[in-house]
Amino acid sequence: MQLDIDIYKTLRAGKRSFTLDVQLQSSSQRNVIYGPSGAGKSLTLKAIAGLLTPERGHIRLNGHTVFDSRAGVDLAPQARRVGYLFQDYALFPHLNVRQNIAFGLSHRWFNPRARERHEQVEYWIRAFGLEAMAHQLPDDLSGGQRQRVALARAIVAEPQALLLDEPFAALDPSLRNTMRRELSDLQQLLQIPMVLITHDPQDVQTFGDHVVELRDSEPDKQIRASCHHKANEATSCKDTSIR
Amino acid sequence: MESVWVALALSLKVAGLATAITTVLGVAAGFVLARGRFPGRNVLDTLLTLPMVLPPTVLGYYLLVLLGRRSPFGAWLFDVFGVNLIFTWQGAVIAASTVAFPLVFKPARAAFESVDGQLEQAARVLGISNIAVFFRVTLPLAWRGILAGVLLAFARALGEFGATLMVAGSIPGKTQTLSVAVYEAVQAGQDDLANMLVYIISAVCVAVLLTAGYLAPGRIVRR
Structure with missing residues (x-):
C-alpha cells in the first residue's frame, strides 16, 4: 500500500494539551503503529479514516489524497472506503x-x-x-x-485498506494467538493493505513488515513518529521521516 | 350521554395529534441538544423545559397572547392564512403539545446522549450517510428512552386542563375535552355526569398504561 501521512493536531482538555505530530510513509502491505497507550495511535488511525480532522498536513492512501489541508481536501469517512476494526468492535447491538x-x-x-x-x-x-x-x-x-x-x-x-485498532486487546491470551493467525492468513489471502495499531510486541512480530513507533516525549506531550524494523527484515528505514 | 362520547373523541383526537407533533419536535430538539455544540445550549435547554415547570394557566396565557389576533404573529396567521387558533380545537392541540413537549424532549436528549458515538462512527466509515446513520443506528438505539417519554406525553396531553381552557375555552362539542367537561359538570352540580366522566378518563388512563406495558421497549429491542 502506498501510505503517506503527515498530520499535525493539537487537542485540548481543560489545561492539558496534547500534540499529535506524525509523519510516515510506507509502501508495505502490513503496517504496524506501535507505542504505549495514550501515545496517539488511535487518533492517527481515526485521522486516516476521516473521523478526526487534523489541523494541517496530508493523508494519501494508495495514491488518493483523502486529506490535504493546503489543497482544502477533506473526504468524508463515507468516501474514504476503508475498513475499520474498532478496539471493542462497535457491533450494532x-x-x-x-x-x-x-x-x-x-x-x-x-x-x-x-x-x-x-x-x-x-x-x-x-x-x-x-x-x-x-x-x-x-x-x-x-x-x-x-x-x-x-x-x-x-x-x-x-475496502481499499483495513485499519485495525488494538484488534486483540479485548481477547483472552489463548484466543489472541488464534485470532492473530487468522487475521494474518486473511490479510495474505486478500492482499488487502492494513494498518494495525498495538502496544503488544507480539503483534509487531506477526504483522510488522513496516513498524512505526509512537512515543510521547514529556513534558509537552509531543508525539513523534520514528521508524524501526525487525532486524531480519530488509525494510528500509529511510521511507519514514524522523523528526 | 352523547356529549360524553363527543368529549372523549375530541380528547383522544387532541391528545393524539399533540403527541405526534410533540414527538417529532421533541426528538429533533433532543437530538440537536445532545449532539450540537453551540453557545446558548443551556439557555435553550432551560427554555424548552420551561413548560414542564410553569403553571399551565401561565403557559396558556402566553399562548393566548402569542396566538391572539392582537399579537404580530397571530395577526400574520390571520392575514396570510385566514387562521384563527383561539377557541378552536386546533388551539387545544397547540396547548397540549406545548405542555407535553418537555416530556418527550428531556428523555429524548438523555437517550441520544447515551448512544455510543463509536457506533455512529462505525456506520459512517461503512459508507452510510449521516441521515441514514440517524435512522439506522442512533434512533433505534435511543428509541427505548424516547418511547417512554412519548407515552407520558400522551397521558399528559390527555389530562391537559389549564392551558387548554385558556386557549381553546370550553365550547361543548367543539373544544370541550373530557378534562374540561369534568370541571364544567362539577361546577354545574351534575354529579352523575361528573362521575361518568371520571370513570371514563380513569379507564382510558388505565388502558394507556397497559398499552405502555405491552409496548415496553424490551419487546422492541430485546430482552
Whole structure:
C-alpha cells in the first residue's frame, strides 16, 4: 500500500494539551503503529479514516489524497472506503450477526431485514464459521466470534485498506494467538493493505513488515513518529521521516 | 350521554395529534441538544423545559397572547392564512403539545446522549450517510428512552386542563375535552355526569398504561 501521512493536531482538555505530530510513509502491505497507550495511535488511525480532522498536513492512501489541508481536501469517512476494526468492535447491538455484516452493503435509510441474504455476507459467515449464530445478537457472542463479525463487516464491501485498532486487546491470551493467525492468513489471502495499531510486541512480530513507533516525549506531550524494523527484515528505514 | 362520547373523541383526537407533533419536535430538539455544540445550549435547554415547570394557566396565557389576533404573529396567521387558533380545537392541540413537549424532549436528549458515538462512527466509515446513520443506528438505539417519554406525553396531553381552557375555552362539542367537561359538570352540580366522566378518563388512563406495558421497549429491542 502506498501510505503517506503527515498530520499535525493539537487537542485540548481543560489545561492539558496534547500534540499529535506524525509523519510516515510506507509502501508495505502490513503496517504496524506501535507505542504505549495514550501515545496517539488511535487518533492517527481515526485521522486516516476521516473521523478526526487534523489541523494541517496530508493523508494519501494508495495514491488518493483523502486529506490535504493546503489543497482544502477533506473526504468524508463515507468516501474514504476503508475498513475499520474498532478496539471493542462497535457491533450494532440492535442488529443480528447477518445484519451487522451486511450493514455497509446497502446505503438506504433503513437497516437490512433479518431475512435478507447477500451472497458476500453468506460467504463470510461460512468463512468465519458463524453459520450457527448468524441470527444472534452481538451480546450473545463470545469475544472471538464478535471479532470475526466485526472483521467480516469491515471487509465485506472490499475496502481499499483495513485499519485495525488494538484488534486483540479485548481477547483472552489463548484466543489472541488464534485470532492473530487468522487475521494474518486473511490479510495474505486478500492482499488487502492494513494498518494495525498495538502496544503488544507480539503483534509487531506477526504483522510488522513496516513498524512505526509512537512515543510521547514529556513534558509537552509531543508525539513523534520514528521508524524501526525487525532486524531480519530488509525494510528500509529511510521511507519514514524522523523528526 | 352523547356529549360524553363527543368529549372523549375530541380528547383522544387532541391528545393524539399533540403527541405526534410533540414527538417529532421533541426528538429533533433532543437530538440537536445532545449532539450540537453551540453557545446558548443551556439557555435553550432551560427554555424548552420551561413548560414542564410553569403553571399551565401561565403557559396558556402566553399562548393566548402569542396566538391572539392582537399579537404580530397571530395577526400574520390571520392575514396570510385566514387562521384563527383561539377557541378552536386546533388551539387545544397547540396547548397540549406545548405542555407535553418537555416530556418527550428531556428523555429524548438523555437517550441520544447515551448512544455510543463509536457506533455512529462505525456506520459512517461503512459508507452510510449521516441521515441514514440517524435512522439506522442512533434512533433505534435511543428509541427505548424516547418511547417512554412519548407515552407520558400522551397521558399528559390527555389530562391537559389549564392551558387548554385558556386557549381553546370550553365550547361543548367543539373544544370541550373530557378534562374540561369534568370541571364544567362539577361546577354545574351534575354529579352523575361528573362521575361518568371520571370513570371514563380513569379507564382510558388505565388502558394507556397497559398499552405502555405491552409496548415496553424490551419487546422492541430485546430482552
